[in-house]
Amino acid sequence: MKNLRLKSARAALDLSQQQLAEAVGVSRQTVNAIEKGDYNPTIRLCLAICRVLGKTLDELFWEEET
């Protein structure tokens, strides 16, 4: 499932995928895969992304209730 919240949080800070990737220490393709829903990051990576984007785990990665 696509992670649109991550994408919009990144866009709100005017960060490219490459910039976010460098900030958290992964490749751009990994950030792209997370946003497209092709890869589920570990909790460590989730926390690193939340720190950089200034968001909580719930805000970025909790599954929305249907």
Added chain:
Amino acid sequence: MEYKLGMVFGVAVSLTVGVLIVAVLFKKRVLDMTFDERQERARGQAFKLGFFTMMFCTAAYGISDAVLGRWIDVITGCMLCVCISVTVFAVECIRKDAYLSLKERPWQVMTLFAILAAVNLGIGALNLHSGEVVENGVLTFRAINPMVGVMMLLVLAIYAVKHLQDGSEMEEG
């Protein structure tokens, strides 16, 4: 006996030089092994594919030798299996964007591959020209250089195609 000793010495020297070159490339950060978690997982799957390819190729080589007779000498047969397995591993890594590490620069690595491909294909062409690649209907160790050259070229071509595809899909800003 002297010929065999010479061969062993030649292999030992080549391996030593090869290891030294790789060590220098790691020292200069042209080659690097720092991958992120997604890449590590993808490489693990690629290793698995490469391993099973190696098993299949080795079995196929053994069966072909038993059924068809000696058509390739042992070292060349082994290297053929290695080249096929490494190609499968590399292609899977490239597909999953897990071939180059976080710190490797694509142009540096691809230039290195292009040089290696050119050198090996050049040596292969010389061997082909001298007619020593096949002796008494058996593919000799002189076929190893063109095999490695083709493998490098294939990896380079697949990486170039992937790079072009990624370039057109890359998100802007």
